[in-house]
Amino acid sequence: MRVNRRVIYITFIIVILLLITNNSSYYWYAKSLLTQAMSEQMTTTANQIRTSIEQSEAGAFFVEDLIGEQLRSAAIFAKSKLDPDIDKISNDQLVSIAADAGVDGFSLMKRSGIGDDIMVGKSSDPNELTLTSTITFGYWFTAFDQLMKNHNVTIPEGQKLPNFWAGIYEVPASGASAVSKFGYYYDGETNYIICVFVNADKIKNFKDIIGADMIVKKTLASNPDILEISGLNGITFGTKPKEYTRPNGIKYVSIYDRPVLFGTHNITHENDYANFKRAIQEEKPVSTVESYESSPILKTFVYVPIKERITEVQREIPYVITIVSDYKSIQKTLNDQLIRVALIILLFTVFSCILVLLVFRFITKSRETAVQSTQEMYIQNVDLMFATIRSQRHDFLNHVQTLYALLTNGEKEDQLRYMEELIEEINGVNDIIRIGQPAIAALIQSKITLAMRTKVSFSYEFIGLDGLSLGVKSVDLVKIIGNLIDNAFDEANKFPVDEREVSVKGWKELNNVKISVKNRVNPSFTLENNKDLFAIGYSTKLEDGHQGLGLPVVKERVEYYRGTIEVKLEEGFICFELSIPMQ
Structure with a gap:
């Protein structure tokens, strides 16, 4: 009988170890999911700030x-x-x-x-x-x-x-x-x-009204869980900026050499410069969880490079947007989840232990009269125990998934209010989110605003791109689609308001991503008389000084990814259709 007890004890120890291992694994898994989701939202916020700053800077340069x-x-x-x-x-x-x-x-x-x-x-x-x-x-x-x-x-x-x-x-x-x-x-x-x-x-004063600092101020006011936003100079941050000396001996720093271009950088960490350099070198967002004043924070670094020079005068400088957000809400959510799941597991475990003990006592009392029956019963109950363990693991998975679903569906408003508010603030229009590609969504949102301002009927449709790895850098994707839409808007503006139409479509076909942009064109326009559409300097615009660089940039980027461009006329409309292999 001692052997049987030893087996039971060993089994209990294995069960406890399995529960601890599963609990720890799913705790870190849930933490990883929540951290990744928050990091992605901060990245989306940074890209929204970037777009707003680019628009305000363009206005400032015009003034x-x-x-x-x-x-x-x-x-x-x-x-x-x-x-x-x-x-x-x-x-x-x-x-x-x-x-x-x-x-x-x-x-x-x-x-x-x-x-x-x-x-x-x-x-x-x-x-x-x-x-x-x-x-x-x-x-x-x-x-x-x-x-x-x-x-x-x-x-x-x-x-x-x-x-x-x-x-x-x-x-x-x-x-x-x-x-x-x-x-x-x-x-x-x-x-x-x-x-x-x-x-x-x-x-x-113009920049004070619509510039980067005002954009940061409004973003902070609408997102209480964001603690700080800063724009770090991609050239001078982390180094001593060049100082100039006036004839009277007083030193000064150029406004374009300031280490912090906009916002504030008061929440600092010894790894800030390393993460700053990493975001620039990898050209992708970098997020890290740190501690500030004994509280956990999430820092996200997003690199904003200089756009490829497409105008004679270009005054941008590279910078890194840094967003510091409060991580305590995620930590609290995780702790609450862990406590609830642990209680459920504990209840199941106690129930299983009691059940096994009762069965064990029953087997012990009946061993003299039914040894064979006792052996069979023992095996059955051991099987039952392991079945219970598997059931616990299965229920544990379902419970974690249910908690996470409740979290993301907004039923725990006190824990997820900041996430919902952040999503509403950044995306604004729910159908844009369904595009599935953040870079394209941000671009379409900006063009909707432009279309409203210029009274252009602008439609878009993106199907089947959600979650796909398109094999094209987001910067290049925006460059390609953005130039085509800009050209389409320029052509549409030549027509009366009720005839200004531009449409954009995107879809997956076999192993290619397809993009088409269509707009109304002058009835006298023919492809035979305009064979140099993609030549540098070519333009149908009448304004003096137009560079004619939009379509050449599109052609160069599409060919870089081994894609193709097809141009065709369809009942008064010109259609540019791109096909780029997905890698």
């Missing part, structure tokens, strides 16, 4: 270029009032002309006589007269030098107009103001460059 054009007009006005010889002009005269032109000031720049250096010779602002050398100004000096030598500027930075160049709004080296916008004019008829400048409050 800045308008100011640049006004500066050129002011410089031409000043030239008409000034003597072509700088020595015959007084600083007081520049003050008077600045007031007449409605700008903050004028400076006249000339060669300093030391090599090719250029200095400020006359100015309406005494602070500007301290700039006796500009040769250390980097590409700014290159622009000055090109103006004096060639009367025009060719460097990629800044705004270029005939006989004119304007830099980005920046901290003045002279310290004349917090930030200013400078423009430089030279046509060869004077012995000096006319520098005209205004305080950049208009641009700064």
Whole structure:
């Protein structure tokens, strides 16, 4: 009988070990699922912030270029009032002309006589007269030098107009103001460059209203579980930024060299720089659970690279969006789940143990009269015990799955309110979520807004792409579809409002992802007369200066993934149909 007891004890120990192992395994499995879901939501939030920032920056650059054009007009006005010889002009005269032109000031720049250096010779602002050398100004000096030598500027930075160049709004080296916008004019008829400048409050105020910091502020206000959002400079974060020295010895940092471009970075960790570099190197989101003030937090790093240069003037710099979210809600959910599941398992275990003990006692009492029957009964009950264990494991799985389903279906509002609010804030429109590809969903959402603004009837349909690995980078996918939609919108805007139609479709066919974009086209348009659709510089738009780079970019990216493009006309509509192999 001792052998039988030993077997029972061993069995109990095995059962306990199995329960502990299963409980631990499913605890970590549930934790992994919840953490991954939260990480994906933070990534989606970061991409939404990225899209909003890109749109606001485009508006800010447009305002800045308008100011640049006004500066050129002011410089031409000043030239008409000034003597072509700088020595015959007084600083007081520049003050008077600045007031007449409605700008903050004028400076006249000339060669300093030391090599090719250029200095400020006359100015309406005494602070500007301290700039006796500009040769250390980097590409700014290159622009000055090109103006004096060639009367025009060719460097990629800044705004270029005939006989004119304007830099980005920046901290003045002279310290004349917090930030200013400078423009430089030279046509060869004077012995000096006319520098005209205004305080950049208009641009700064514009960014304060719709810029990155305002986007971050609104996101934090609508998502209480997000503790901090920051935009880390992809070039200078983690290193000491370059410092410039004014003539008075005071050092300053360019606004484009700040380690933190927007938001705040107060919740720091020793691994921040390593995760920052990893997000850049891998070009995919990086999430990590850390501890801050004895509380768990989730940090998500999302890299935003510079878009491929498709315009003559491009002022973006790479950055990493970092989102810090409260992890305590997930930890609390996991702990509650663990307690409930443990109680259920404990009840089943106690019931099984009592049942086995009763059977064991029954077998012991009846061993003298029915040995064979006792052996059979023992085997049956051992089988029953293992069947009970399997049932427990099965019920345990169902219970965890049910708890998780209740969690995601919103029936535990006190634990999942932050997730539901986050999903509603980010996606907005439920049918966009069903596209199944976050990058495409974000793009379609932005184009819906554009369609409403331009009064274009915009329809879309994506079937069978949910959860698929398309084998195409999200950046390239957005680039391909985005350029086609933009071209379609441009063509649609040529028609009356009630005829502006654009449609986009996406589906899986065999082992290929198919995308089609269709829009109305002029009845006189023929493919025979427009064979160079994908040639660089080709365009049907009438505006001066259009680059004609959208379709060439699409063709290059599709061919990179060994895909094909088919163009056809269908009853007054032109249709671009792409086929890209899924890898």
